[in-house]
Every structure is written in C-alpha cells, then in structure tokens.
C-alpha cells in the first residue's frame with residue numbers, strides 16, 4: 315500500500331465486451347457474455363469480483379488475460395496494463411506478459427500444472443525460461459526456496475513429486491509459488507480457493523496477501539464468498555448477467571449496498587449483530603446471456619423494479635465518490651448505515667460458522 319491513491323492503476327478495464335460466436339452456420343447474432351465492464355485495480359490493492367455463477371466473472375478474467383474461452387472473443391473496450399492496451403498485443407506478446415507481469419491462479423491448478431512432469435521440473439524450467447538462469451543447481455536451489463516460502467513440507471523431496479501426488483491446497487500453493495517467482499504486478503485469481511476447505515482457503519489467501527504486501531501486487535480476486543471479500547478485498551465489483559451493477563470500497567458497499575442485487579446477496583449473509591435474522595436468498599435465477607434484450611437484467615427478480623426498469627438499462631451513476639451503481643431505483647442511503655467503523659471489519663465471527671452466500 316503506497317498511500318498514493320492518485321497513482322495510475324496497474325489494471326484498468328474500460329467497457330469490456332466479450333461475445334460468444336453462434337454455432338457455425340447459425341444465423342443468430344453473437345451473444346454478449348460480458349457487456350461493458352469497467353473496473354480498475356491499483357498497486358497493493360485487491361478488487362473482489364463477485365456475483366452468482368454464470369454472471370461473467372471468469373469470461374472477464376480470461377479476456378483480461380488474453381485467454382478467452384473457445385468461441386468467445388473480446389469485441390470491445392480497452393484492457394490497460396499500466397496504460398498499455400493489451401488488446402493491441404500479439405498472442406506471443408501476451409504470453410510473455412502472462413509469464414512475467416501478469417500472474418494467474420485458477421480454480422483448479424491442475425489446469426496450469428503439467429500432470430506429466432514433476433513439480434520440481436516445472437519450477438526449474440520456469441526459472442530457466444523466464445528468469446534465464448542457466449545453472450541447473452541454481453534453478454533447483456531456487457525451486458526449493460520457493461516451495462519452502464509457500465510452506466510445502468520437505469521441499470527437497472517434494473520436488474520429485476507429480477502434481478497428482480499433492481493435495482488441492484498444496485497444488486494451489488505451488489501455483490502461488492510459481493507466480494511469486496515471476497513477481498507479477500498484476501495477479502488474477504479466479505476462485506482460487508473454491509475447491510478447498512475453509513482452513514486451507516484462509517491459508518492460501520493469507521499467502522497471497524503476504525505476497526501482495528511484499529511486492530505491491532494488484533490483485534483481482536474472483537469469489538462467490540462474501541466473507542472472503544470482506545476479509546481480503548479493498549474494493550468490490552458486483553457482477554450480474556454480464557454487467558457490473560455496483561462497485562465501491564468493500565466497507566462502504568457492505569455497510570450500505572445501493573443496488574438491490576447487492577443487498578440481496580448481502581441479505582444472504584447473517585448480520586453479525588442479528589444472528590437469528592432469517593436469511594433472504596434472492597428468488598429466481600439469473601437470465602441466460604442474451605435472453606433479456608432491453609432494460610435492467612435484474613428487473614425480473616428485483617423487488618424495486620417498475621416500468622422504467624424494463625424499458626431501458628439504467629446508466630451507471632455515482633451516488634457517492636468512489637462508488638457506482640447501475641439502477642433506476644437504488645436503495646436509499648440510510649443514515650444508520652453510514653460511516654462503517656474499522657471495528658465492523660474487525661468484528662468478524664469465525665468464518666466457518668457462517669454459510670456461503672450464493673450458489674456458484
């Protein structure tokens with residue numbers, strides 16, 4: 315945390331559009347999976363990207379990484395890494411960036427580790443190619459250091475293991491270790507701990523936070539777990555059906571959500587001081603991409619929706635500095651929820667006693 319909030323962001327995504335091509339030969343138009351998404355992340359900061367399953371979080375991340383899924387292409391917007399538009403890069407340039415300046419940790423590290431090569435071989439090769447270290451002994455020594463850094467027990471002998479011989483948590487640590495080695499300015503972590511149990515989940519995220527504190531990494535953390543957002547993120551962007559509906563500092567958004575979707579999500583988390591309060595889960599399902607042609611995509615599920623909402627998509631407005639909301643009828647700003655104290659963030663109930671919020 316450099317304390318200089320006016321510094322340029324490490325990553326600025328502006329009006330990102332990602333579209334899925336229709337099946338070959340089909341007369342249908344491409345379907346927008348991500349529709350005008352904008353956010354930015356500064357050095358040493360973490361942005362939480364949240365929303366129900368299918369809201370476009372992964373497509374957003376993969377598009378930023380230059381790795382959109384099959385049949386999906388980035389059709390608009392800018393992806394600025396320290397001001398440099400990644401959309402103008404060649405695939406080879408993007409690949410080089412992913413090795414060095416942009417790290418990624420995905421839900422299943424098996425997808426980024428080669429199952430046929432030992433962990434040691436993968437880490438030493440990474441040092442050889444990315445850091446141009448020739449000496450095998452030097453590479454191995456560094457690999458042992460790295461594994462030790464992410465607290466893999468007996469790292470010397472563990473270098474000889476294959477990925478499948480590691481637990482999910484250990485594989486995720488290896489993925490973090492490999493990212494650490496490259497010292498990326500930006501790290502995109504898409505549900506990095508969803509497959510892991512709660513204790514391991516916190517260990518992994520603590521490790522990421524440690525790395526961030528040392529190196530000032532900007533992190534985009536995708537999660538459907540709002541407790542993790544509260545604990546690890548500075549800012550939060552709430553996605554619904556391909557768009558960001560609300561964005562702002564975590565404390566402010568959690569204390570006083572303005573978009574009905576955000577308050578629905580938060581309503582599913584028990585309030586700390588009202589443990590008996592019934593959990594509200596937003597009724598209904600998110601729409602399929604492309605199924606709502608006009609108006610707010612949340613309108614069919616929204617308790618505040620009226621004719622305005624189905625007529626036209628709401629513009630994104632800034633109800634308070636640093637916050638944005640795309641809603642015709644945002645939740646009113648109530649005085650009682652204003653100015654969240656530092657204590658509200660610190661007063662955390664043990665996480666394992668709280669349910670996860672949305673199905674994802």
Ligand SMILES: Nc1ncnc2c1ncn2[C@@H]1O[C@H](COP(=O)(O)OP(=O)(O)O)[C@@H](O)[C@H]1O
Nearest residue numbers: 334347367368369370371372373383384386603
């Ligand atoms: N390759 C693809 N082709 C067509 N549709 C896709 C493809 N990948 C994802 N989608 C659709 O895009 C939407 C957003 O998906 P995704 O970004 O994976 O959601 P999330 O990560 O928020 O759960 C979903 O409706 C999903 O079915």
Ligand SMILES: [Mg+2]
Nearest residue numbers: 371372373505
């Ligand atoms: Mg996803």
